[in-house]
Amino acid sequence: MTDGGWIPPKVWTWDTQSGGRFANINRPIAGPTHDKALPVGKHPLQLYSLGTPNGQKVTILLEELLELGHGGAEYDAWLIQIGKGDQFGSGFVEINPNSKIPALSDHSGPTPVPVFESGAILIYLAEKFGAFLPTAPAERARCLSWLMWQMGSAPFIGGGFGHFYAYAPEKLEYPINRYSMETKRLFDVANRRLAESRYLAGDDYTIADMAAYPWLRVLQSGEAYDNAAAFLSLNEYTHVARWVGEIDARPGARRGRMVNRTSGKPEEQLHERHDASDFALRTQDKLEPAGEQN
Template sequence: HSGAEYDAWLVNIMEGDQFSSGFVSANPNSKIPALMDHSTNPPTRVFESGSILLYLSEKFDAFLPKDPRKRTEALSWLFWQMGSAPYLGGGFGHFYAYAPIKIEYAIDRFAMEVKRELDVLDKRLADNEFMAGDEYSIADMAIWPWYGALASGVVYDAGEFLQVHEYENVQRWTKQIAERPAVKRGRMVNRTFGKPETQLRERHDASDFDTRTQDKLDPEGSS
C-alpha cells in the first residue's frame, strides 16, 4: 500500500525483550504486538492488535467498509475476536496442549466454548464471503490467524479432537484467505520457524522478501 512502508522488529519474548524500556515505551502492558508511527510528530504509539488494525485502516483508508452498516458489522466482528480468542488461546490451547497436568474439566469446558465459537463463525460465513459481508476487512485479518489456523488443524494438534472439518464455511473462508498474496507475505514477517524460505525474521524494506529470507542469509544452515 502506497505510504505504508514499515520496519518489523523481532521481539524475543522468551528472553524478556518485551520488558525493555524501549518496548515498554511503545506498549506499557509489555505485550506484542505494538506499533510506533513515526510519520506523526510526535510519534504515535498504538498497542493491542485490534487498535493497531483500526488505526492503520483509518490512516490508509483501507479494509474497512464505507457503508455505515457494513462498517459497524466489521467492527463488531473485530471486537468479537478480542473477546473470544482468549478462550481459544489462554483457555483451550493452554489446558489442551501446554498445561503440565491434564485437567479433564478444563479441557472439556474450553473445548465446548471453542466449538461454539466455530459454530458462530460458520453460521456467519454460510451467507457471507467475509466477516463483514462481501468485503475483506480488518475483521477477517484479526480472526483468521486464530480460527483459520485452528480450522487448518495446525495449532495445538487439535483438529481431530475439535472435529474442525465439520465447519465447512470456516474451512472455505480459511483456504480463501490463505491464498491472498499479501497474507502469504505477511505470514513470513518475524517468523522464526518452518521452512527457511518462509522466514523473514526482520523486515525493513519491501525488497527483503526477495533478498533477506533465512535461506538467503544462512544458505548452509537451510540446506
Template sequence: MTESYVPPKVWTWDKENGGQFASTNRPIAGATHDAPLPKGKHPWQLHSLATPNGQKVTILFEELLEAGHDAQYDAWPIRIGDGDQFGSGFVEINPNSKIPALLDLTGETPVRVFESGAILLHLAERYQAFLGAPGDRPEMLSWLMWQMGSAPYLGGGFGHFYAYAPERWEYPINRFAMETKRQLDVLDRNLAERRYMVGDSYTIADIAIWAWYGNLALGRQYDAGEFLDVESYTNVRRWAQEIDARPAVRRGRKVNRLFGDPSEQLHERHDASDFDTRTQDKLGG
C-alpha cells in the same frame, strides 16, 4: 483420586506456573531491564512476533502495500522467550508488555499504538482501507471486537491447557474445547451466508479472525485439528483457504517469524525485497 486444590486466603507468586511459556508470565508490570528499541527508516515501526496477534498487523501492512498505499514499515522481532517485551523501550510503547506494539512516526509527534485490534483500526482508518462499506461499519466493528474478546478462550484457554500446560487435565481441556467449538460454530453459521465476515468486502475483521481461527481451521494451531474436528466447519475452511491464498497474507505470515520451517521465516522486514532473499538475518542465525 487427587485432592482438590484449596486456594490460599491471599495468593502469592512463589513459583512459576509451569508450561512452555512460564517465563513470559508474571503478576507485575513494568520494565525489568534497560533495552532501547531499534529504529528503521520508515514512518511505521512495528515491534512484534508472528503469533496470531502479530500476524494480524503484518498481514494488514502487506495488504495495504499490495493495494498501492504508501505504508512502508520496519518490522523488528520481539523474542518473548528472552523477555524482550519487558525491556524499557518496548514497555514505553506498550505498558502491557504484549506484542504487537507500533510506533507511528507519520506526524510531528510520535504516537504509540498497542493491542492488535487497535493497531488494525488505526491503520485502516489512516488509509481508509479494509473497513468495508460505510453501512457495514457497525457489523465490522462488532466482529473485530468479537475476535478480541474471544481469542483469550482459544489461545489462553484451550491452547494453554491442550498444548502448553505441564500436564493435561480433563476438566479445563473439555471446558475450553467446548467454547472453542462453539466459537467455530458461530463463525461457520455466519459464513454460510457470506463470503467474508461482513459480506462481500474483505475487512480488518477478516484479518483479525483469520489469524486465530483461520489458522486453526487450516490445522496450524496447537496440532488440534483432528481433536476439534475442524474439517466439519466447512464454511470456515472455505473462507480460511480463500484468505490463505492471498499473496499479502502469505507474506505477512512470515514477518517476524522466528520458528517453524526456515523458508517461512523472515525475522525482520524493512523492504519488499526482503521476501525475495529470505536469508536468515544476524538475529536468528
C-alpha cells in the same frame, strides 16, 4: 477443588516454580524488567512484534495496504522474542504498558504516535489509509462488531484451550473440556456467518477478516497446539475452510504470515522485514546453512 485436589489458600501468593513452560516470563506485575531502547528503521511505521496470530493480524494488513498501492504503509518489522522477555524492555513498555505484541510506533508526524493492542492497531491503520474499514455507519458497525468478536474470542482459544491442551504442566480434564467446547462454539459462530456471507462483515474483505483469519487458520490447518484440528474435528467447519482458503490465496496475506515468524518452514520465516525485497532475499532458508534450518 475438593476430593484430594488442590485447595486454594485464603490469600494467593506468586510461586515462581509453578508457572510451567512460561515461568521465566510470567509475573503478576507490570513495568519493565530491563533498560533497552527500541531500534528505529527508515520507514515511518515501526512495528515491534512476533509472528504469532496476534502479530500476523497487523503484518497482513500492512502487506494488503502495500498490495493496494499505499506506499505510505511501508514499514520496518522488528522481532520481539517474547520467550526471552524482549517485551519487558523499557522501550517496548513505553509503547505498550501491557507488554504484549504487537506494538506500533508511527513516525510520520512531528511526534511519534504509539499504538498497542492488535485491534486498535488495525483500526488506526485502516483509518489512516482509508482502506479495509467501511465508512457507512451500518457496515462500519458490522465490521467493528466482528473485529471485537475476535478480540474477545482469542483468550478462550489461546490462553484457554491452547494453554491447557498443549502447554500446561499436566493434562486436566475439566479446563480442556471447557475450552474445547468454547473453541468449537466459536468456530460454529464463524461457520454459520460464513455460510451466508463471503466475509465476516459482508461482501468485502476487511480488518475483521484479517483479525480472525490467523487464529482460525492456524487451528483449522493443524499447525497449532499439537494438531488440535484432529482433536476438535475442525474439518466439520466447511465454510470456515472455504474462507481460509480464499484468504490464503491473497499475496498480501501470504507475505503477512511470514513476517516476524520464527517457526515452521524456513522459506516461510522472515524474522525481520525492512524492505519489500526481504521476502525474496532474507527468508531463513537463504540465511541459514541447511543443517541449521528448522
